[in-house]
Amino acid sequence: xxxxxxxxxxxxxxxxxxxxxxxxxxxxxxxxxxxxxxxxxxxxxxxxxxxxxxxxxxxxxxxxxxxxxxxxxxxxxxxxxxxxxxxxxxxxxxxxxxxxxxxxxxxxxxxxxxxx
Amino acid sequence: xxxxxxxxxxxxxxxxxxxxxxxxxxxxxxxxxxxxxxxxxxxxxxxxxxxxxxxxxxxxxxxxxxxxxxxxxxxxxxxxxxxxxxxxxxxxxxxxxxxxxxxxxxxxxx
Numbered sequence: 001x002x003x004x005x006x007x008x009x010x011x012x013x014x015x016x017x018x019x020x021x022x023x024x025x026x027x028x029x030x031x032x033x034x035x036x037x038x039x040x041x042x043x044x045x046x047x048x049x050x051x052x053x054x055x056x057x058x059x060x061x062x063x064x065x066x067x068x069x070x071x072x073x074x075x076x077x078x079x080x081x082x083x084x085x086x087x088x089x090x091x092x093x094x095x096x097x098x099x100x101x102x103x104x105x106x107x108x109x110x111x112x113x114x115x116x
Numbered sequence: 117x118x119x120x121x122x123x124x125x126x127x128x129x130x131x132x133x134x135x136x137x138x139x140x141x142x143x144x145x146x147x148x149x150x151x152x153x154x155x156x157x158x159x160x161x162x163x164x165x166x167x168x169x170x171x172x173x174x175x176x177x178x179x180x181x182x183x184x185x186x187x188x189x190x191x192x193x194x195x196x197x198x199x200x201x202x203x204x205x206x207x208x209x210x211x212x213x214x215x216x217x218x219x220x221x222x223x224x225x226x
Contacts, residue, residue, distance in 0.1 A: 035215070037160075039154075044205070044207065044217060044218075044219050044220040045152070045154070045160065045207050045209075045217045045220065046217065047209075047215045047216060047217065050215065059215070095159060095160065097160075099211065101148070101150070101165060101211055102149075102150025102152075102162060102165050102209055102211055103150065103152065103160070103162060103209065103211075104150075104162045104175060105162070106152075106159045106160045106161065106162070107159065108159045109159050
C-alpha cells in the first residue's frame, strides 16, 4: 500500500524547535521530489518546502526561509522538516506529500501548536 | 506573478451537479493544475490533473462523477450526482517552480 505517515508534532513554545518526520512506503521514495504542506486553523493549504530526489535542491516559502530545513534519508525512506524559531503563525497541521506533477499522495498530517 | 483564484464558497443540492473554477492569472493560461479535496478533519486527497488542452487524468479510485476540463485560463472541476460526502474544501494547485495553491472553495451540499 502506498502510504505516507507523519510524526513529531506537538506543543512548543514560541522560539522553540521541533522536528517532523514522514515515513514513506509502497513506492520508490528516492525517485520523487517530496514536499511539506501545512494548513493553519481557518486558513487554506500552504506549500512549505520541497526537496529533490537526491536532496541536492531545496526550496522554501518565504515565510519559513532561514528557520525551517527540509531533508531526506533515502535508504530509510524518510522525509524530515526541522523547524526552528517557531512562531504562533506556524501553528498548523503539517502534511508530507509526494510531488508527481501535483501532490498525488498525502500523509494524514501531524499537528504543530506554537503557544506559551 | 502567478495567482490562482477560486471562489470562497459554492453550494448545490444533493444529486445535482456543480462546477468549481480555478482561474490562472494573466500570462499563465498554459499552466496545468491539480485538484485536491479535503473533507472535514481529513487529509487532502488528490483528485486529478487538468491540462490547458482540456485533458485530465484522475487519481486512483476517483469516481467517474468527478471530471475536469479547461477553457482559456480557467480550469474546472465538475462533480455530478452530488453526495453528502462531497461536502469539502477543494483546492487547485500548480507545481514546479511556482508551487502554490489557490485559496480553496468550500462546497456545501444542500
